[in-house]
Amino acid sequence: MPQHIQTQKVTYVSDYILPEVILPQRPGFHQVALSWDQGKLEATGSLAIDPNSCGLDEFGEPTVCTLIASADIDVKLTPFKQKPGHQAYTIESRPPGSPNFTALPLRLVIIAAQGKEPARFHLLVLKDEQTITRIIELHPEPRA
Numbered sequence: 001m002p003q004h005i006q007t008q009k010v011t012y013v014s015d016y017i018l019p020e021v022i023l024p025q026r027p028g029f030h031q032v033a034l035s036w037d038q039g040k041l042e043a044t045g046s047l048a049i050d051p052n053s054c055g056l057d058e059f060g061e062p063t064v065c066t067l068i069a070s071a072d073i074d075v076k077l078t079p080f081k082q083k084p085g086h087q088a089y090t091i092e093s094r095p096p097g098s099p100n101f102t103a104l105p106l107r108l109v110i111i112a113a114q115g116k117e118p119a120r121f122h123l124l125v126l127k128d129e130q131t132i133t134r135i136i137e138l139h140p141e142p143r144a
Contacts (some may be wrong), residue, residue: 009035009045012034013140014032014123017030018030026049032050032138033048034108043075043122044075045074046054046072046075049070052068071074077094078090086109086110086111087112088111089107089108091103104138105125106124106125107123122137122138123136123138124136
């Protein structure tokens with residue numbers, strides 16, 4: 001009898017990011033959304049990078065923004081390292097029309113919920129030597 005596998009697709013998004021994040025051979029971005037099947041140890045998903053720059057009001061909230069289309073990138077998340085309460089994943093992208101994934105200078109870190117605090121999700125931006133240059137806090141995408 002076939003076993004039913006439970007999928008648990010999730011999407012986590014960033015706030016507006018300054019200065020923009022630059023990835024090799026990709027447009028820079030000011031916002032990012034990462035979607036994947038959280039029910040799988042190794043999962044494919046998508047990374048949506050938003051290159052639009054915005055004016056900010058006196059509270060730091062975006063106001064008028066450019067209207068450039070965001071780019072959706074096919075990605076694969078692979079377990080990298082873990083320690084109690086922390087799980088890190090490498091992120092690889094697949095160029096359109098290619099069957100192969102190549103590493104992106106990004107890493108997803110999930111920090112387990114503690115007490116009444118919810119789990120936290122960080123997108124780490126890495127240098128070539130794998131040192132961390134930025135930590136981007138990701139939040140669950142608001143439900144429509």
